[in-house]
Amino acid sequence: MIARRALCLLTVVTSASLTSAAVAQQGQPIPGASPSGSASVTSPSGAAAAQPNPYDPSMQAGGLAPPPPMTTPEPEPAAPDGGTERRLDEARERDSGRGLEIVWLNVEGGYENVGLQTFNIDEDDFTAGFVSSAANGGLIGAGVGVRLLYFTLGARGRVGLFSDWQLFTLGGEAGMHLPLGKLDPHVDLGFGYAGLGSVKSAVSGAADAIAIRGFYGRISGGLDLYLSPVFSLGANASWELLALTRPGLSSGAIDRIKGGAAAPQQAKADLLAAEGSSVGSALALTAVAGLHF
Structure with a gap:
C-alpha cells in the first residue's frame, strides 16, 4: 500500500516537471532556426547548412516550379532616325516643287x-455637194480654269x-x-x-445661204x-464627235443658188429646201504651253 502511494506521487512529480520545462521553452528560439524564422539544418560537424533555393530547377516537385521573380526589361537604345530624313530628301528630289x-x-x-x-453615207442629204465635208489643216486654241488637287474645271475654245471653211468650238472641260x-x-x-464659219463654195450664193451648226463631245489625253x-x-491628242444640222433654205435662196450653178x-x-443633219468627227494633235498659279 505504501509502495503504491509512493509510485503515484513519483508520477505526479514527473508530469509537473515536464510541463514546467515545456512552458519555459515556448519563448526560446528553436535551435538551428535562422533569425527570419526559416529552419536550418545542422550538419554532424555542428555547422549550419543553408536552406536550398526554392527557384533551383533541381528542386522542382512533380514537374512544377515556382515562377521566377518578375523583372522589368531594359529599353533598347533608339536607333538614329536617319531613314525618315533620307526619305524626305528623296521626295524633295522627285518633287518638282510645284506647290498647290x-x-x-x-x-x-x-x-x-x-x-x-x-x-x-449620203452626202446629198447634208450639203448636196455645195460645201466640202472633209478637211485637213491647222488648229489653234486656248483654255482657262481652276484646279482642285487632281481635278480641273474650265472652258476651252478652238x-x-x-x-473651204473654219470649224469653231467653244465649251466646258473637266x-x-x-x-x-x-x-x-x-x-x-x-x-x-x-x-462652221467663213464657208466657201464654187457656186455663187451657196456660201452665204448654207449654215451648219451643232454640238461636240470631246475626249482628250496628254x-x-x-x-x-x-x-x-x-x-495633247483629242477626238471629237460632231452632231451638226443644216437649216432648210427658203425658195428665194435656192433660186439664187440655181442662178449661178x-x-x-x-x-x-x-x-x-429640207433640213439636213450629220454626225461627224475630228482628230487633233497639238502642242500645249501652260501657266499655273
Whole structure:
C-alpha cells in the first residue's frame, strides 16, 4: 500500500516537471532556426547548412516550379532616325516643287482632220455637194480654269483653219490629273457648241445661204512637263464627235443658188429646201504651253 502511494506521487512529480520545462521553452528560439524564422539544418560537424533555393530547377516537385521573380526589361537604345530624313530628301528630289495649283491657263496649236459626215453615207442629204465635208489643216486654241488637287474645271475654245471653211468650238472641260513629280499626265472630257464659219463654195450664193451648226463631245489625253512651278510644256491628242444640222433654205435662196450653178447642180439645189443633219468627227494633235498659279 505504501509502495503504491509512493509510485503515484513519483508520477505526479514527473508530469509537473515536464510541463514546467515545456512552458519555459515556448519563448526560446528553436535551435538551428535562422533569425527570419526559416529552419536550418545542422550538419554532424555542428555547422549550419543553408536552406536550398526554392527557384533551383533541381528542386522542382512533380514537374512544377515556382515562377521566377518578375523583372522589368531594359529599353533598347533608339536607333538614329536617319531613314525618315533620307526619305524626305528623296521626295524633295522627285518633287518638282510645284506647290498647290489653283488657276491654270494654256494655249495650243497643231494639226486637225475633220469629217463632217463621218457617220453619214449620203452626202446629198447634208450639203448636196455645195460645201466640202472633209478637211485637213491647222488648229489653234486656248483654255482657262481652276484646279482642285487632281481635278480641273474650265472652258476651252478652238478654231480649225481649213481652205473651204473654219470649224469653231467653244465649251466646258473637266479633267483628271496624276502628278508624277515634274510630269503631269491627264485625261479630259469636253462638251459645247460647234459651228462652221467663213464657208466657201464654187457656186455663187451657196456660201452665204448654207449654215451648219451643232454640238461636240470631246475626249482628250496628254502629258505636261513642268519646267518650273508656273510654266509647263506638253502634248495633247483629242477626238471629237460632231452632231451638226443644216437649216432648210427658203425658195428665194435656192433660186439664187440655181442662178449661178450648172445644170447638174441646179437639180441638187432643191435638196437644200429640207433640213439636213450629220454626225461627224475630228482628230487633233497639238502642242500645249501652260501657266499655273
